[in-house]
Amino acid sequence: MEQSVLKVEHLTVRYGRTCEYCRNGGKLDKNTCPHCKTVWACKDVNIELYEGEILGVVGESGSGKSTLMKSLYFDFPVTEGRGYLRDYEGGEEEIFSQSLQQKKFIKNHIMGMVYQNPMLGLKMDYSSAGNIAEKLIAAGHRNYARMNDRVTELLDAVEILQSRKKEPPKNFSGGMQQRVQISKALANNPAILLLDEVTTGLDLSVQARVLELIRTIRQKFHISMLLVSHDLAVIRMLADRTIVMLDGRIIEQGLTDQILDDPQHPYTQQLVHSLL
């Protein structure tokens, strides 16, 4: 088996102080402790992401998908669990326990994130080129000409006209904002791209272009992606393998075709059949 680029073991994220009942594995009401009301947003999640693959994460609203992505990107702390990146200290160092500075290094060099809400990933008042340059500078770039070349290359890759590179994303349509966000996330050639519901809320035709772009980027840059979506059509189009989340836990995983054509868990069956 080839080496994974990302390995996550027993990831748990909870909101609340917990009580003896839920700490000892008492039955939850969906993801919430009936006694102390602690929310177990992710519980004992294990993931391996391999080089060049797209791993889909699907599940209903509240199943823990965004929590998983945001905790992988260190947007908030995990309660328990371990993570390892092939490109960080050869996969030998646990990432969640690193210092803030090391986490920044990982975010600037090894992982890129594209949020559902472009306001979380972009400075809406900066120029698009400035947004990308910010990411390059954070990774230590200082040479203006080289940065300018890289910005040109990235905007070309996401099909944003060079004539618009000085415009701020707030002037752009939702689909264009997502493309600027993708170019910013790719700025420092990360090994891994995290994509959190990136086409949700876009018109169907715009959605199709963004999805096509993601496919092209995977082929061109051979980048590994973790792709969260509640939309099975998006998952079918892009993901090689898929994990299904319910109430903070992974309940089923496998090759995407297998999961969608022959779901085993009753919840996945319901999810798939509701689309037929």
Ligand SMILES: Nc1ncnc2c1ncn2[C@@H]1O[C@H](COP(=O)(O)OP(=O)(O)OP(=O)(O)O)[C@@H](O)[C@H]1O
């Ligand atoms: N700050 C918080 N405090 C308490 N509970 C929270 C907090 N943030 C998220 N949750 C809860 O954690 C659970 C997982 O939420 P999360 O946003 O990860 O789900 P999701 O699958 O991404 O859903 P959606 O698609 O609606 O964003 C939900 O029950 C949510 O209410």
